[in-house]
Amino acid sequence: MSLLKKIIKFLLLAFLITLLHILAVSLFPYPLNHINVAVSLLLLIFIITNKEGVIWLAVLVGILLEIFASVTYGINLISLVVSLIFTNWLSMNTFTHRSVHMVFITGIIGTVMYRLIFSTLIFFVSVLNQTDFYLFKGNLLADMGLEILLTGSTLFIFYIISIRLLSYLRSDYLSENRRIKL
Amino acid sequence: MPQQTRKIYPYVLLVLVILVIFHYLGVTRFIENGARFVLIPVSTKIYQTGSKIKENFKFLNLDNETKEKYNNCIDVEENFNVIEVKTRLLEEENLELKKMLEFKEEMELKLLPARVIGKSIDSIEQNLIINQGKKSGIEIGQPVIVKNGILIGKISKVENDTSQIRLINDNQSRIASTILNKNKSLGVVEGGFGISLRMKYIPRNETILIGEQIITSGLEIDMPRGLLIGTVAVVENEAYKPFQQAVLNPATDLSHLTIVSVLIN
Numbered sequence: 001m002s003l004l005k006k007i008i009k010f011l012l013l014a015f016l017i018t019l020l021h022i023l024a025v026s027l028f029p030y031p032l033n034h035i036n037v038a039v040s041l042l043l044l045i046f047i048i049t050n051k052e053g054v055i056w057l058a059v060l061v062g063i064l065l066e067i068f069a070s071v072t073y074g075i076n077l078i079s080l081v082v083s084l085i086f087t088n089w090l091s092m093n094t095f096t097h098r099s100v101h102m103v104f105i106t107g108i109i110g111t112v113m114y115r116l117i118f119s120t121l122i123f124f125v126s127v128l129n130q131t132d133f134y135l136f137k138g139n140l141l142a143d144m145g146l147e148i149l150l151t152g153s154t155l156f157i158f159y160i161i162s163i164r165l166l167s168y169l170r171s172d173y174l175s176e177n178r179r180i181k182l
Numbered sequence: 183m184p185q186q187t188r189k190i191y192p193y194v195l196l197v198l199v200i201l202v203i204f205h206y207l208g209v210t211r212f213i214e215n216g217a218r219f220v221l222i223p224v225s226t227k228i229y230q231t232g233s234k235i236k237e238n239f240k241f242l243n244l245d246n247e248t249k250e251k252y253n254n255c256i257d258v259e260e261n262f263n264v265i266e267v268k269t270r271l272l273e274e275e276n277l278e279l280k281k282m283l284e285f286k287e288e289m290e291l292k293l294l295p296a297r298v299i300g301k302s303i304d305s306i307e308q309n310l311i312i313n314q315g316k317k318s319g320i321e322i323g324q325p326v327i328v329k330n331g332i333l334i335g336k337i338s339k340v341e342n343d344t345s346q347i348r349l350i351n352d353n354q355s356r357i358a359s360t361i362l363n364k365n366k367s368l369g370v371v372e373g374g375f376g377i378s379l380r381m382k383y384i385p386r387n388e389t390i391l392i393g394e395q396i397i398t399s400g401l402e403i404d405m406p407r408g409l410l411i412g413t414v415a416v417v418e419n420e421a422y423k424p425f426q427q428a429v430l431n432p433a434t435d436l437s438h439l440t441i442v443s444v445l446i447n
Contacts, residue, residue, distance in 0.1 A: 019228075025302075026232040026301050027235065029236075034306070035305075056194070063213075063217070064217055068302055074202035078202070082195075132356075134354060138353045147305065
C-alpha cells in the first residue's frame with residue numbers, strides 16, 4: 001500500500017510540474033514566459049531532498065513534456081535528464097557548500113547544460129535529416145541567455161522560500177548539517 | 183558522493199535510450215495517448231485563458247463601445263489587406279494571360295479548420311499545437327493561414343490527432359517571399375526577432391517603400407503564391423552590404439490565435 005501511495009504521489013508530482021511549466025509558457029508575459037519551470041523545480045527538489053529518486057521524476061516529467069515538444073522525440077527528455085544528472089554530480093562533488101549563492105550558480109549551470117545538450121542534439125538530428133538549424137540567427141542566443149538567467153533566479157527564489165517554510169515546519173531542520181549559510 | 187546515486191546513472195541513461203527506441207517502435211503509444219488525454223484538455227484551457235487575458239489587457243482603458251469598434255476595425259483592415267493582395271495578383275495574372283497563350287495549372291487547395299489547443303513547451307520557440315493531425319490529412323510543410331489568406335506559419339510536426347505549427351516569427355522559420363513593389367523583389371522572410379519579421383537578401387538596387395505588402399512568392403514546395411505575410415515597416419539599405427533588408431509588421435497578431443486553417447493540397 002505504501003508503495004502504491006509512493007507511485008501515486010510520484011505521478012501526481014510529475015503531472016503538477018508539467019502543468020506548471022505549461023502554465024508559465026502559456027500565461028506569463030514576456031520575458032517571464034522564458035522561465036524553464038520544469039528545470040528549476042526539478043533542481044529545487046534535487047537540492048532539498050538529495051535523493052536519487054528525483055532523477056526518475058525527471059524522466060517522467062521529460063516524457064510528459066515530450067507531448068508538447070516541437071523537436072524530435074527524445075531530445076527534450078535526454079537534455080532534461082542528462083543536465084540534471086550533471087548538475088547533481090556537480091552539487092555532490094564541486095558545489096558541496098550549500099549556500100544560496102551556490103544554488104543560484106547551480107541553477108545557471110543546470111540550464112546552460114540543458115540548452116547546450118538540447119542544441120547539440122538538434123544539430124546532430126538536423127545533420128542526419130539534412131535540414132537546417134540556425135543557432136546564430138535572430139534573437140535565439142539572447143532568448144537562451146534570458147532563459148538561463150531567469151531560471152537561475154527562479155530557483156534561487158524558490159529555494160529561499162522553501163527553506164524558510166521548511167524551517168518553520170520541521171524542527172529538525174536547524175541541525176548543523178542543514179543550516180543555510182548566507 | 184553517495185554510491186547509490188552514482189550507480190543508477192548508467193541505468194537511467196539506458197532507460198532513456200530504451201524509451202526513445204520504444205517510442206519509435208510504437209510500444210509506448212498507449213502511455214502517451216493516456217497522458218495526452220489528461221494533459222491536452224488542461225493545456226487547451228490554459229492557452230485559451232492566456233489568450234483572453236492578453237486580449238483583455240489591451241482594453242484596460244477602453245469602454246465597451248470603443249472595444250467593439252476597435253475589434254471591427256482590426257477585422258476590416260486585415261480582410262482589406264487580403265482582398266487588396268488578391269486583386270493585385272488577379273490583375274497581374276490577367277495581363278500575363280492576355281500576353282501569352284499558355285496553360286495555367288491550378289492547384290486544388292482545401293482549407294481544413296483547426297483549433298489552437300496550446301503552445302510548445304519550449305518558450306524560445308514560437309510553435310502552436312492544433313487539434314488536427316495525420317488522420318485529417320495534415321503533412322509537414324503545409325501552410326497555415328487565418329482569415330482566408332494571411333500566412334501565420336507552416337506545419338512542423340504531425341501526430342495522429344495533433345500537429346504543431348511553426349509560426350513565421352519563430353527563429354527557425356524561413357519563407358520565400360515577394361514584395362508587391364515595382365520590381366517584385368524576391369527575398370526570404372525570417373523570424374526570431376520578437377514580434378516583427380525581417381525580409382533578407384533583397385537586391386540593393388531595387389526600391390522598397392514603407393507600407394508595401396509582402397506575400398509568399400510560390401517558389402517553395404506546398405506554399406502557394408499570394409498569401410499575405412506582412413507590410414514593410416523599416417528599410418535597411420547599407421552601402422557596404424550586398425543585400426538590403428526590411429523589417430516587417432506581420433499582417434495579423436500572432437500572439438493569440440485561436441482558430442486557424444491548414445491548406446491541404
